[in-house]
Amino acid sequence: MSSRRAEQRNRTEARILTAARKLFAELGYDRATIRAIAAEADADPGLVMRYFGSKDDLFARAAAFGDDDHVTGTPEQAAEQLLTALEHKLADEPTEALAALRSMFTHPDALSEVRSGMVARQRQAAGHLAPDDADLRAGLLGAVTIGAVIARHLLRLDGVADAEPERVTALLRGAFHEIAYGSIRSDDA
Template sequence: MGERLLPRAERRRRTEGRILDAARALFAEVGYERATVRAIARAAGVDPALVMQYFGNKQALFQEAVRMTPVPEPGLGAEELVETLLGTLNLKMGELPQSTLAMMRSMLTHPEAATSAKETLDGQINRLAEAISGEDARLRAALVTMIMVGVTVGRQLLELDELRGASPEDIARLLRPSLRALTGPEAS
């Protein structure tokens, strides 16, 4: 079926997905500061104005691109879900905007930042729980989300030598079995 024959909502979802994929790749490759909306639009094959229409600004696009838990595609298998989660590590290990770092630093001491972080994490847990089967899906989704948050905080804010010195690929290799155990059907 041609792209033009798809329902408008499906075309929009696909375009948004292309923009996010391009943004993730570019942010991971060159960092937040050097990635431009124009370059992201070019990589996604869309007009820069469309990127702004969908996301508002570069910071909002970045926040959507680096969410701890991407929106799972319907019918995504446990293995694909784990690889999607691990695919976000390159972004979380790279250069983060100062506003993101400031929010992360403040979330444990400032009530407004804590509320904002909790709302964001609750949304991520909800989306991930929908992709995990079993009665304890929300708990397992919360554990997966907090593992990813912990790795990001350990590397970006605490600057733990072990995490700073490890490549995202090495971290992913070691996290993969734990994430499989938490997202797979055998965890039920």
Template sequence: MAEKKSDRTRAAILAAAKERFGADGYERATIRAIAADAAIDPAMVMRYYGSKEKLFAAAADFDVRLPDFSGVPKERLGEALARHLIERWEADDTLRVLLRTAVTNEVAAERMREVFAGQLAPTLRKLAIDEPAVRAGLVASQALGFALCRYILAFAPIVNLPAGDAVAWLGPTITRYLTSPVPNQD
């Protein structure tokens, strides 16, 4: 089936929005600039998406696509999760858009929370891991810190780290977050 012109226009707007939000952040990105990048009239952006907020929500739609980890031994779970997250980030720059923007924009920050709380915590719950929300938050702190250093701040040693080495470094820490006993609270 042939792609409709409206589908091509919508895709061009979305691609331009991802680039612009990623480069400029939410606050500085404008509908006019996004439209110019997509080589269309700004009114078309509004026609397809309605508002800057709705366009951002579409551009920042990131599915972690967590696989079924039920067959993974608990001592290898952090490695499997780290590998999966790195592969997703390498394949889709949407996380970079979210990460860059979440620091200064509450809509983006909420979306980032939804991604990790809404996708990771239920997976941990299915694996019968206790305190899944807390552990998902700890995993997010490690994973997002790594992503920030690799993709946004571009720390040379982290940018240049081969994916397999990154998994080897991150895996044990994530495993500890997922499997260590809950600390006693005084």
């Protein structure tokens, strides 16, 4: 199954894939050209097409929004689980997810990837939040999560970009619990 040639092919194929992930995450779908990816991987542009078929196929394999653990238990517990999931996303730089995130506003496939991933989590989480406006609560928890990830990894906002992940989640803990099962207050500052 693995002659010397096949081995070599697998190695360059893997090199191309990580180069693609890196450039898609840094530049987005349109600006990360096949030529640039090939150069980053020290490979020939023709090989990229031969191995992956098309740029879209390559992107599909390089970008992924990834799955989260399902949330369980009470709204209090669900809030904590979503909080630690966020902490992981802040701690490391998930290149596959960043590739999808950076491209989602300009590439339809990337948008589908992110959107479908988010609504799936949303639906699953909604069952473990306060029953009034559960879907909106779940959507807002997703919005806060993606906002924090964007602010840190893509926008690199002062303060957020370099803070310890635990400090961020410590500051957001109250907010998550409020959204998950807090009462709805119209204006009683």
